[in-house]
Amino acid sequence: MIKKILIANRGEIAVRIIRSCREMGILSVAVYSDADRSAMHVRYADEAYRLGAAPSSESYLNISAILNAAKKAKADAIHPGYGFLSENAEFATKVKAAGLIFIGPSPYSITAMGDKMRARELMKKANVPIVPGSGALSDSEAEIYSMAEEIGYPVMIKASAGGGGKGMRLVHSAKELIASVKLAKSEAITAFGNDAVYLEKYLLEPHHIEFQILADNHGNVVHLYERECSVQRRHQKVVEETPSPFITDTIRQEMALHAISAAKSVNYSGAGTIEFLMDKNHNFYFLEMNTRLQVEHPITERVTGVDLVKAQIKVAMNEPLDLIQEDIQQRGHSIECRIYAEDPGNGFRPSPGLIKQITEPLGLGVRTDGYVYEGYEIPVYYDPLISKLIIWAPTRKEAIDRMKRALFEYKITGIKTNISFVQRIMEAPAFVEGNYNTHFIDEHIDELLQGDQKCEQREDIAMIIAYLDYQNKQHKRMDFHKDASSKSSNWKNFGRLFRHNPY
Template identity: 55%
Template sequence: MRKINKILVANRGEIALRVMRSAKEMGIKTVAIYSEADRNALHVRYADEAVCVGGPKSNESYLRGDVILDVCKKLKVDAIHPGYGFLSENAGFARMVQEAGLIFIGPSPEAIELMGSKLAAKAAVAKYNIPMVPGTEEAITDVEAAKVIAHEVGFPILIKASAGGGGKGMRVVDHIDMFEEQMKLAVSEATSAFGDGSVFIEKYIGSPRHIEIQVLGDTHGNIVHLFERECSIQRRHQKVIEEAPSSVLTPALREEMGRCAVNVAKACDYVGAGTVEFLVDENLNFYFLEMNTRLQVEHPVTEQITGLDLVKEQILIAEGKALSFRQEQLHINGHALELRVYAEDPANNFLPDIGRLETYKRPQGLGVRVDDGFEQGMDIPIYYDPMIAKLVTFGKDRQEAIDKMLRAIDEYQITGIETTLPFGKYVLTHEAFLSGNFDTKFIERYFAPDMLKLQVDEETEQVAAALTAILLQQNKPNATQESAGTISNHTASNWRTNRLK
């Protein structure tokens, strides 16, 4: 075992703060790195020490592994926590950290490499008889041979990049006439995005649910799962709303998927926090999709229903400690939701809407958690992911978590930019979401930008009607000036809030 006294967080924004807070509770010192664009960022102010590592672009700063290691050496850092994104799933960086005599708070470079290739991952888990989507087991290079395989699998099929994620290098092909062109596009995009043009074929599951299982593994061979997260509300293959647990999994299916997730982790001798992702079809058949070898953006919902601090568990595992609990000791308590609050305009195809946070007031109250990295008056940098915050609510059941989220969305005041808050409210009041009868096609099937305008118009009409009623009440002889004044001021405040949203 090796005690960690100082951690450098090789990330920025809310996840950097998230890691630092847990480290502080454990009595561990923290070092922040920052780019020139993040000089005034909250994580820079929070850390015990902070060092500028380069220019505003990520390849000039947060992706400079050599510079980061130099900082570690100068400041006598024991370990590096990579957060998510940037270098978190870079096997080369993890190896550099180990070779420098530091602790990488994450899995081994070998596990990252293995699970970073979807084809290699499928081959590794095959011996555990884990259900997989029908398709090729190797990269396809011969177009004519690939056409034959596509016919055997059956259209529609999905041409998919072996490396990377986020929907890049993916093409849905409905007919053989489209195959050659779409394959070339997939290879080109995969090469550009990941430096690896390897692609393979899978049967296209048109309307699946996206359900993932959180796993933890220690250096003593213990691996557990921390139940599932429902991640089907997505735009451009990126999650927007997550919840735990899923509304469709039965106890038996949850146990089976959890067992498979643990076996996936065993297949690569996994150490640390990781996530095994599955597709679930309309008949509740599930298929292994991939493994993310890092902490996920949506990890707070798992923390809420299990009572565990996943960052603390990562650090304890990195120190060589065994897990302090067994699978049978873990239970689901309540229900949690997470809305990713992006600086995006849902009414304009979710395009980024970068600018200054003229107003920024967080919601509060029992069962509300906000993980963010901004405050009022700050600018949203153009160089990075436009996520402002993760808004998380927790309740005794799903409906209470939804009710708290709707209340929190109404309380969250952000002006100066457009955000995904109105979209979140739209989803959480839609019958398909409320009933649990939804999948990854939710936006395509139910959402159109005009619906947000309709939602705002209805709210404006309600406020206007309430204001009219109050003004009429004020004109009655028996209405006291004090009560009328109190009501009038409160309503005017709500009017401004609704007009600003």
């Protein structure tokens, strides 16, 4: 039995995991850097321990500090969340060596799927279709040219140990090839400590579709259907939805079977995601496997009713899955918008700073997974994601309408956010019609950025009016007290004030 879990992460995912722990009666332990001393996950957890200075290398990536914190807290297990050390096989190994339970897959599974070239070979053996491509590129320019010609332009250069769009370059012709390979290698060694890159056929009008899987330690594997993740900017997802508006039920079933085969091929255990690329003709290919919880997992939870964090914890406690495939159904439609502290009108630059005011949307079918609050200062050291707005409705049209309403209600002042940007995504005809692919943002960027300045002006005017109204009411209250009879009690005067002006 797991009685206490240390969450080796920060931000909204740490808060999300703590919530499931609390519902299960499991104590939660937060860890924090100096920049996160007042963060919500620190306040919300049952215990909290300092890791080190603000940079990730000295805090959330410091394996020794995390294990020491777990020892001090007498935790039974560690949940890595996503990002940071979540797909680090060395970390998983050291957690187990310390006598703790790692809430995630085995180090073998992480290693096998963490190297993209190795994963491609494993998928070949499992008869899962893969994108035509090469092995690791040699230093021979002649061989690199030959491989690219054999695959056919355009080609994508990818880092073998990569992720998050780093170490990737799109090459349209031979004249760009060698320079792009050198740039990709340089970026890969900086980001991952590994400069191995390979070539992959670039698909025209591609869709990014991923399948959520759950597996236990007893050989049971199920899928929880797909997520359409094609609204991306620089290979980073911005909006996700489920079900996908692009695929048919027949293709859905075929992809699901391949996703399960992929998970079984590495003896997978826990929650994971099999990612596919699909071309405009509905041909699909294995892209990669994420051996962790995904940022966009809440939309799967909304349409299936399955708490994926609780499922991870139960699997880690060696419990068999309490789900069978026939009982898992998609009900309704769910959309997630990622809310970033960034300025779309200024090249999407991060916008750290003090949150002066925040109003989160409420109502039927609305869920917000966030970690900021009024008076909190967003640090400069980490990813600018501050919350995820998740909507559920019976139909896709209703889900889009509900998301537009929720985004209208979502107000954050003191920093720049992409709220108005994702509002326009919800209004774009191509998105509304479900007729979009991974080039959607690039192809519609002018349309999506249009009106940012007007939105900001309206927000500024609204803030000024609200402040003036507040000051006016304060003056009225003061005048009322001055005119009140000296024989009246303060309680009576307050009662009169409230009746006349309850706000």
